[in-house]
Amino acid sequence: AQTVTQSQPEMSVQEAETVTLSCTYDTSESNYYLFWYKQPPSRQMILVIRQEAYKQQNATENRFSVNFQKAAKSFSLKISDSQLGDTAMYFCAFMKLGALFYNQGGKLIFGQGTELSVKP
Amino acid sequence: GAGVSQSPRYKVAKRGQDVALRCDPISGHVSLFWYQQALGQGPEFLTYFQNEAQLDKSGLPSDRFFAERPEGSVSTLKIQRTQQEDSAVYLCASSLATALVGRSDEQFFGPGTRLTVL
Numbered sequence: 001a002q003t004v005t006q007s008q009p010e011m012s013v014q015e016a017e018t019v020t021l022s023c024t025y026d027t028s029e030s031n032y033y034l035f036w037y038k039q040p041p042s043r044q045m046i047l048v049i050r051q052e053a054y055k056q057q058n059a060t061e062n063r064f065s066v067n068f069q070k071a072a073k074s075f076s077l078k079i080s081d082s083q084l085g086d087t088a089m090y091f092c093a094f095m096k097l098g099a100l101f102y103n104q105g106g107k108l109i110f111g112q113g114t115e116l117s118v119k120p
Numbered sequence: 121g122a123g124v125s126q127s128p129r130y131k132v133a134k135r136g137q138d139v140a141l142r143c144d145p146i147s148g149h150v151s152l153f154w155y156q157q158a159l160g161q162g163p164e165f166l167t168y169f170q171n172e173a174q175l176d177k178s179g180l181p182s183d184r185f186f187a188e189r190p191e192g193s194v195s196t197l198k199i200q201r202t203q204q205e206d207s208a209v210y211l212c213a214s215s216l217a218t219a220l221v222g223r224s225d226e227q228f229f230g231p232g233t234r235l236t237v238l
Contacts, residue, residue: 044124
């Protein structure tokens with residue numbers, strides 16, 4: 001079974017600074033995806049960034065980037081130039097790839113979350 | 121609509137009552153997921169549909185939980201004889217799903233239904 005662990009329940013950062021959220025996972029699978037989702041207070045969960053395990057290059061999306069260390073099973077999220085709107089719960093999630101010829105739209109396995117506060 | 125919608129947004133039930141939670145996925149999305157999110161925790165998988173077929177219900181915590189998607193669009197999660205431990209936010213997500221190998225399909229989440237069992 002796969003597990004996802006986020007060891008930082010809460011973090012805070014000053015506006016415009018950089019913060020890194022940690023995530024480790026455990027799996028025996030070789031093909032999978034990793035995600036970071038953002039859940040603002042009382043708002044819907046949205047995808048921040050995704051990483052395919054077979055890609056060595058770390059994914060980036062504007063101010064968001066990941067440090068994917070497959071051997072160490074580590075997947076951290078770096079947020080640069082933090083903004084007040086980045087305040088939210090952040091969840092790391094794992095998804096196993098589906099069967100060879102049909103993507104079964106795999107279920108997400110989430111970590112416990114990190115509550116990030118961006119302070120002015 | 122443009123996104124996944126869920127109703128009701130809030131539900132208060134007395135212990136022992138039955139509840140039904142509705143999910144309207146994004147039009148054309150084949151895959152539909154239900155997750156349970158306890159307070160201060162990450163979502164946990166409950167069940168998954170591909171069109172009207174329930175392909176995975178391994179996460180349903182007991183036989184009091186039942187989900188259906190009879191026409192492959194709207195889905196209903198039913199909880200019978202609710203217990204206090206059922207109090208949580210129930211999230212629905214949908215994805216397009218394709219037959220392409222190695223393609224991940226982003227799951228789009230609804231706002232959730234917050235269930236409180238007294």
